[in-house]
Amino acid sequence: MTEQRLKLWVGIGMTSFLTATGQATWADETAAGSAASEQHGTHQPQAGGEGGEHHGGEGGEGGEHHGGEGGEGGEHHGGEGGEGGEHHGGEGGEHHGGEEGESSSAIFSHFPSAGGGEGGEGGEGGEGGEGGEGGEGGGPALTAMTSPGVYYTTLGFMEGHLRIAQDLYESGNALQGTPHLSHPLAEHYPAVDEALEARNQSGLEDALRALSDKAGQSDDWAQIEPAFQRAREAIDAAQASVEPAKRNDPRFISDVTLALLKQASAEYEEAVEEGQFVNRTEYQDGRGFVLVAKDLWQENAETLKNADADAYQKALDELDALAKVWPSPQPPQAPVMSSTDLHGEVSRFELATSAFRY
16 A cells, blocks of 8 residues: 555656755754654654554554553544544554555655755765655655745644534534544644744644643534634744745645645545545545645645646646545545545646646
8 A cells, every 4th residue: 555655646746856956955953953853643744764653553563552542542533433433543443644654755755855955965865965865855854843844734734634623513513523623732733843942933832732622622613713713823823934935935835735635645545445435534634634735725826827827727627626535524425536546636736736846
Protein backbone atom coordinates (compact mmCIF):
# COMPACT_ATOMS: atom_id res chain seq x y z
CA MET A 1 0.00 0.00 0.00
CA THR A 2 2.86 2.32 0.91
CA GLU A 3 4.67 1.46 -2.33
CA GLN A 4 1.52 2.09 -4.33
CA ARG A 5 1.00 5.49 -2.74
CA LEU A 6 4.59 6.52 -3.33
CA LYS A 7 4.46 5.36 -6.95
CA LEU A 8 1.35 7.40 -7.59
CA TRP A 9 2.41 10.54 -5.76
CA VAL A 10 6.09 10.40 -6.57
CA GLY A 11 6.32 8.34 -9.75
CA ILE A 12 3.46 10.02 -11.59
CA GLY A 13 3.51 13.55 -10.35
CA MET A 14 6.83 14.19 -8.72
CA THR A 15 8.95 13.90 -11.86
CA SER A 16 8.14 17.46 -12.78
CA PHE A 17 8.96 18.65 -9.28
CA LEU A 18 12.44 17.20 -9.10
CA THR A 19 13.56 19.66 -11.75
CA ALA A 20 11.99 22.63 -10.00
CA THR A 21 14.15 25.27 -8.38
CA GLY A 22 14.09 24.95 -4.60
CA GLN A 23 13.01 27.81 -2.41
CA ALA A 24 15.19 29.27 0.33
CA THR A 25 14.59 27.97 3.81
CA TRP A 26 12.62 30.04 6.27
CA ALA A 27 14.25 28.97 9.48
CA ASP A 28 17.03 31.04 10.99
CA GLU A 29 20.10 29.38 12.48
CA THR A 30 18.50 28.86 15.86
CA ALA A 31 15.35 27.35 14.43
CA ALA A 32 17.29 25.14 12.05
CA GLY A 33 19.33 23.85 14.94
CA SER A 34 16.16 22.58 16.54
CA ALA A 35 14.92 20.87 13.38
CA ALA A 36 15.66 17.40 14.67
CA SER A 37 13.93 17.99 17.99
CA GLU A 38 11.66 15.23 19.15
CA GLN A 39 8.11 15.51 17.85
CA HIS A 40 5.36 14.55 20.30
CA GLY A 41 3.09 11.68 19.39
CA THR A 42 0.49 12.64 16.81
CA HIS A 43 -0.75 11.25 13.54
CA GLN A 44 0.61 14.39 11.89
CA PRO A 45 2.91 13.26 9.07
CA GLN A 46 6.55 14.21 9.49
CA ALA A 47 8.64 14.23 6.37
CA GLY A 48 11.93 12.51 5.94
CA GLY A 49 12.09 9.82 8.64
CA GLU A 50 11.57 6.10 8.58
CA GLY A 51 9.57 4.40 11.27
CA GLY A 52 6.87 6.94 12.12
CA GLU A 53 5.08 6.74 15.42
CA HIS A 54 2.34 4.16 15.78
CA HIS A 55 -1.00 5.42 16.97
CA GLY A 56 -2.98 3.19 19.22
CA GLY A 57 -2.96 -0.47 19.83
CA GLU A 58 -0.64 -3.37 20.01
CA GLY A 59 1.63 -4.46 17.24
CA GLY A 60 3.47 -1.23 16.49
CA GLU A 61 7.01 -2.35 17.21
CA GLY A 62 8.94 0.52 18.67
CA GLY A 63 6.02 2.79 17.97
CA GLU A 64 4.60 5.13 20.51
CA HIS A 65 1.25 3.90 21.81
CA HIS A 66 -1.60 6.37 21.84
CA GLY A 67 -5.18 5.93 22.87
CA GLY A 68 -5.95 6.10 26.53
CA GLU A 69 -9.35 5.05 27.78
CA GLY A 70 -11.70 2.98 25.70
CA GLY A 71 -10.96 0.33 23.15
CA GLU A 72 -7.78 -1.22 24.62
CA GLY A 73 -5.44 1.62 23.81
CA GLY A 74 -7.43 2.83 20.83
CA GLU A 75 -8.44 6.46 20.77
CA HIS A 76 -12.21 6.50 20.48
CA HIS A 77 -13.97 9.02 18.33
CA GLY A 78 -17.45 10.25 19.04
CA GLY A 79 -17.86 8.00 22.04
CA GLU A 80 -19.44 5.31 19.87
CA GLY A 81 -19.05 1.61 19.71
CA GLY A 82 -16.83 0.49 22.61
CA GLU A 83 -14.40 -2.26 21.72
CA GLY A 84 -16.26 -3.17 18.57
CA GLY A 85 -17.04 0.38 17.57
CA GLU A 86 -15.30 2.75 15.25
CA HIS A 87 -12.00 3.72 16.78
CA HIS A 88 -8.50 4.72 15.90
CA GLY A 89 -5.73 2.49 17.09
CA GLY A 90 -6.67 -0.09 19.68
CA GLU A 91 -6.00 -3.78 19.54
CA GLY A 92 -6.31 -4.75 15.93
CA GLY A 93 -7.62 -1.31 15.02
CA GLU A 94 -6.59 0.91 12.15
CA HIS A 95 -3.80 3.36 12.81
CA HIS A 96 -4.94 6.93 12.43
CA GLY A 97 -4.23 8.87 9.28
CA GLY A 98 -2.57 6.21 7.19
CA GLU A 99 0.74 8.01 7.42
CA GLU A 100 3.50 6.05 9.09
CA GLY A 101 7.11 5.25 8.44
CA GLU A 102 8.43 5.87 4.98
CA SER A 103 5.02 6.82 3.56
CA SER A 104 4.79 9.83 5.88
CA SER A 105 7.49 11.57 3.87
CA ALA A 106 5.26 11.48 0.79
CA ILE A 107 2.89 14.09 2.24
CA PHE A 108 5.56 16.80 2.21
CA SER A 109 7.92 15.31 -0.39
CA HIS A 110 7.22 18.10 -2.89
CA PHE A 111 8.25 20.91 -0.52
CA PRO A 112 11.65 22.59 -1.05
CA SER A 113 14.53 21.24 0.98
CA ALA A 114 15.09 22.62 4.46
CA GLY A 115 18.83 22.69 3.74
CA GLY A 116 18.89 25.28 0.99
CA GLY A 117 16.99 23.76 -1.88
CA GLU A 118 18.37 22.16 -5.01
CA GLY A 119 22.12 22.33 -4.88
CA GLY A 120 22.04 24.33 -1.64
CA GLU A 121 24.85 24.37 0.91
CA GLY A 122 27.45 21.87 -0.10
CA GLY A 123 26.33 21.80 -3.72
CA GLU A 124 24.81 18.87 -5.56
CA GLY A 125 24.48 15.95 -3.22
CA GLY A 126 25.70 17.95 -0.21
CA GLU A 127 23.73 19.49 2.61
CA GLY A 128 20.64 20.85 0.95
CA GLY A 129 21.81 19.46 -2.39
CA GLU A 130 20.24 16.86 -4.64
CA GLY A 131 19.78 13.41 -3.28
CA GLY A 132 19.84 14.00 0.48
CA GLU A 133 17.23 13.04 3.02
CA GLY A 134 14.28 15.24 3.78
CA GLY A 135 12.38 17.34 1.27
CA GLU A 136 12.89 18.02 -2.41
CA GLY A 137 16.61 18.38 -3.03
CA GLY A 138 17.67 16.79 0.26
CA GLY A 139 18.80 18.48 3.44
CA PRO A 140 17.41 18.06 6.95
CA ALA A 141 14.03 16.45 7.44
CA LEU A 142 11.20 18.88 6.86
CA THR A 143 9.42 19.94 10.03
CA ALA A 144 7.40 22.94 11.11
CA MET A 145 10.65 24.44 12.40
CA THR A 146 12.57 24.10 9.15
CA SER A 147 9.80 24.59 6.60
CA PRO A 148 7.13 27.30 6.54
CA GLY A 149 5.13 25.04 4.23
CA VAL A 150 5.00 22.20 6.75
CA TYR A 151 4.13 24.70 9.48
CA TYR A 152 1.34 26.28 7.43
CA THR A 153 -0.05 22.94 6.27
CA THR A 154 -0.15 21.52 9.79
CA LEU A 155 -2.23 24.50 10.84
CA GLY A 156 -4.40 23.75 7.81
CA PHE A 157 -4.96 20.23 9.15
CA MET A 158 -6.22 21.81 12.37
CA GLU A 159 -8.60 23.96 10.38
CA GLY A 160 -9.83 20.93 8.48
CA HIS A 161 -10.85 19.18 11.68
CA LEU A 162 -12.71 22.28 12.81
CA ARG A 163 -14.49 22.58 9.47
CA ILE A 164 -15.84 19.06 9.57
CA ALA A 165 -16.77 19.41 13.25
CA GLN A 166 -18.89 22.45 12.46
CA ASP A 167 -20.58 20.60 9.59
CA LEU A 168 -21.42 17.70 11.88
CA TYR A 169 -22.74 19.82 14.73
CA GLU A 170 -24.89 21.90 12.43
CA SER A 171 -26.30 18.80 10.73
CA GLY A 172 -27.39 17.31 14.05
CA ASN A 173 -24.46 14.94 14.51
CA ALA A 174 -22.78 16.53 17.51
CA LEU A 175 -21.58 13.18 18.88
CA GLN A 176 -19.57 12.63 15.70
CA GLY A 177 -18.34 16.22 15.67
CA THR A 178 -17.03 16.23 19.23
CA PRO A 179 -13.75 14.34 18.62
CA HIS A 180 -12.88 16.56 15.66
CA LEU A 181 -12.86 19.54 18.02
CA SER A 182 -10.18 17.85 20.12
CA HIS A 183 -7.98 16.58 17.30
CA PRO A 184 -6.18 19.86 16.52
CA LEU A 185 -4.70 19.93 20.02
CA ALA A 186 -4.17 16.19 20.47
CA GLU A 187 -2.94 15.27 17.00
CA HIS A 188 -1.36 18.32 15.41
CA TYR A 189 -0.34 20.87 18.01
CA PRO A 190 2.79 18.98 19.18
CA ALA A 191 4.19 19.13 15.64
CA VAL A 192 4.09 22.95 15.60
CA ASP A 193 4.71 23.71 19.28
CA GLU A 194 8.34 24.82 18.86
CA ALA A 195 7.65 26.69 15.65
CA LEU A 196 4.81 28.62 17.28
CA GLU A 197 7.12 29.61 20.11
CA ALA A 198 9.78 30.72 17.64
CA ARG A 199 7.17 32.86 15.89
CA ASN A 200 5.80 34.32 19.14
CA GLN A 201 2.42 32.69 18.62
CA SER A 202 1.51 31.86 22.19
CA GLY A 203 -2.27 32.03 21.97
CA LEU A 204 -3.04 28.94 19.91
CA GLU A 205 -2.51 26.31 22.58
CA ASP A 206 -4.84 28.01 25.05
CA ALA A 207 -7.50 28.48 22.38
CA LEU A 208 -7.32 24.84 21.27
CA ARG A 209 -7.33 23.60 24.85
CA ALA A 210 -10.40 25.68 25.68
CA LEU A 211 -12.18 24.28 22.64
CA SER A 212 -11.16 20.72 23.48
CA ASP A 213 -12.46 21.17 27.03
CA LYS A 214 -15.73 22.57 25.70
CA ALA A 215 -16.20 19.72 23.23
CA GLY A 216 -18.79 17.23 24.36
CA GLN A 217 -20.31 19.51 26.98
CA SER A 218 -23.22 20.47 24.76
CA ASP A 219 -24.98 19.39 21.59
CA ASP A 220 -25.90 23.03 20.97
CA TRP A 221 -23.56 24.63 18.45
CA ALA A 222 -24.36 28.05 19.89
CA GLN A 223 -22.67 26.94 23.12
CA ILE A 224 -19.59 25.69 21.26
CA GLU A 225 -19.22 28.49 18.74
CA PRO A 226 -17.42 31.15 20.87
CA ALA A 227 -14.57 28.76 21.69
CA PHE A 228 -14.61 27.52 18.10
CA GLN A 229 -14.24 31.04 16.71
CA ARG A 230 -11.41 31.81 19.11
CA ALA A 231 -9.57 28.70 17.90
CA ARG A 232 -10.14 29.59 14.25
CA GLU A 233 -8.81 33.10 14.83
CA ALA A 234 -5.74 31.74 16.60
CA ILE A 235 -5.03 29.39 13.69
CA ASP A 236 -5.39 32.29 11.25
CA ALA A 237 -3.01 34.42 13.32
CA ALA A 238 -0.46 31.61 13.43
CA GLN A 239 -0.61 31.21 9.66
CA ALA A 240 -0.28 34.96 9.21
CA SER A 241 3.10 34.77 10.96
CA VAL A 242 4.50 33.30 7.74
CA GLU A 243 6.05 36.14 5.80
CA PRO A 244 3.60 37.63 3.25
CA ALA A 245 6.09 37.20 0.42
CA LYS A 246 6.21 33.49 1.20
CA ARG A 247 2.54 32.73 1.81
CA ASN A 248 1.49 34.72 -1.27
CA ASP A 249 3.96 32.91 -3.51
CA PRO A 250 2.20 30.68 -6.10
CA ARG A 251 4.52 27.78 -5.40
CA PHE A 252 3.90 27.97 -1.67
CA ILE A 253 0.13 28.06 -2.22
CA SER A 254 0.20 25.09 -4.57
CA ASP A 255 2.56 23.11 -2.31
CA VAL A 256 0.33 23.57 0.75
CA THR A 257 -2.80 22.74 -1.24
CA LEU A 258 -1.19 19.57 -2.57
CA ALA A 259 -0.10 18.45 0.90
CA LEU A 260 -3.65 18.88 2.18
CA LEU A 261 -4.93 16.75 -0.71
CA LYS A 262 -2.32 14.06 -0.15
CA GLN A 263 -3.33 13.77 3.47
CA ALA A 264 -7.02 13.71 2.52
CA SER A 265 -6.26 10.87 0.12
CA ALA A 266 -4.43 8.96 2.85
CA GLU A 267 -7.40 9.40 5.18
CA TYR A 268 -9.73 8.12 2.46
CA GLU A 269 -7.58 5.05 1.98
CA GLU A 270 -8.01 4.27 5.67
CA ALA A 271 -11.76 4.80 5.37
CA VAL A 272 -12.34 2.39 2.47
CA GLU A 273 -11.77 -1.34 2.42
CA GLU A 274 -12.89 -3.79 -0.24
CA GLY A 275 -15.18 -1.27 -1.88
CA GLN A 276 -17.02 -0.12 1.22
CA PHE A 277 -16.56 2.42 3.99
CA VAL A 278 -15.19 0.95 7.20
CA ASN A 279 -14.10 4.10 9.03
CA ARG A 280 -16.39 7.08 9.04
CA THR A 281 -14.07 9.35 11.04
CA GLU A 282 -11.23 9.03 8.54
CA TYR A 283 -13.62 9.86 5.72
CA GLN A 284 -14.68 12.97 7.61
CA ASP A 285 -11.06 14.01 8.23
CA GLY A 286 -10.43 13.82 4.50
CA ARG A 287 -13.47 15.94 3.72
CA GLY A 288 -12.29 18.63 6.12
CA PHE A 289 -8.84 18.75 4.52
CA VAL A 290 -10.30 18.99 1.01
CA LEU A 291 -12.57 21.87 2.04
CA VAL A 292 -9.56 23.77 3.39
CA ALA A 293 -7.54 23.00 0.24
CA LYS A 294 -10.26 24.28 -2.06
CA ASP A 295 -10.75 27.44 0.00
CA LEU A 296 -7.01 28.15 -0.04
CA TRP A 297 -6.91 27.79 -3.81
CA GLN A 298 -9.89 30.03 -4.45
CA GLU A 299 -8.87 32.66 -1.90
CA ASN A 300 -5.61 33.08 -3.80
CA ALA A 301 -7.20 32.99 -7.25
CA GLU A 302 -5.92 36.40 -8.35
CA THR A 303 -2.32 35.64 -7.40
CA LEU A 304 -2.41 32.25 -9.09
CA LYS A 305 -4.12 33.51 -12.24
CA ASN A 306 -1.54 36.26 -12.60
CA ALA A 307 1.19 33.64 -12.42
CA ASP A 308 -0.42 31.16 -14.82
CA ALA A 309 -4.15 31.39 -15.54
CA ASP A 310 -4.26 28.10 -17.43
CA ALA A 311 -2.55 26.17 -14.63
CA TYR A 312 -4.86 27.78 -12.07
CA GLN A 313 -7.99 26.68 -13.95
CA LYS A 314 -6.75 23.15 -14.60
CA ALA A 315 -5.95 22.76 -10.93
CA LEU A 316 -9.33 24.19 -9.92
CA ASP A 317 -11.05 21.66 -12.18
CA GLU A 318 -9.12 18.88 -10.44
CA LEU A 319 -10.11 20.27 -7.05
CA ASP A 320 -13.76 20.28 -8.09
CA ALA A 321 -13.45 16.64 -9.15
CA LEU A 322 -11.76 15.71 -5.88
CA ALA A 323 -14.42 17.45 -3.79
CA LYS A 324 -17.06 15.14 -5.31
CA VAL A 325 -15.38 12.18 -3.62
CA TRP A 326 -16.55 13.65 -0.29
CA PRO A 327 -20.12 14.74 -1.19
CA SER A 328 -21.33 15.19 2.40
CA PRO A 329 -20.17 15.00 6.03
CA GLN A 330 -21.46 11.42 6.12
CA PRO A 331 -19.94 8.79 3.83
CA PRO A 332 -22.15 7.94 0.86
CA GLN A 333 -23.61 4.47 0.60
CA ALA A 334 -20.73 3.42 -1.63
CA PRO A 335 -17.36 5.08 -2.33
CA VAL A 336 -17.39 7.46 -5.29
CA MET A 337 -14.04 6.05 -6.41
CA SER A 338 -11.37 3.65 -5.26
CA SER A 339 -8.36 4.75 -3.24
CA THR A 340 -6.12 4.00 -6.20
CA ASP A 341 -8.16 6.23 -8.49
CA LEU A 342 -8.17 8.97 -5.86
CA HIS A 343 -4.38 8.90 -5.60
CA GLY A 344 -4.34 9.29 -9.37
CA GLU A 345 -6.60 12.35 -9.13
CA VAL A 346 -4.26 13.92 -6.57
CA SER A 347 -1.33 13.25 -8.88
CA ARG A 348 -3.19 15.02 -11.68
CA PHE A 349 -3.57 18.06 -9.44
CA GLU A 350 0.15 17.82 -8.73
CA LEU A 351 0.94 17.83 -12.43
CA ALA A 352 -1.51 20.65 -13.11
CA THR A 353 0.31 22.84 -10.58
CA SER A 354 3.83 21.96 -11.74
CA ALA A 355 3.98 25.24 -13.66
CA PHE A 356 4.12 27.06 -10.33
CA ARG A 357 7.29 25.20 -9.34
CA TYR A 358 9.59 26.60 -12.01
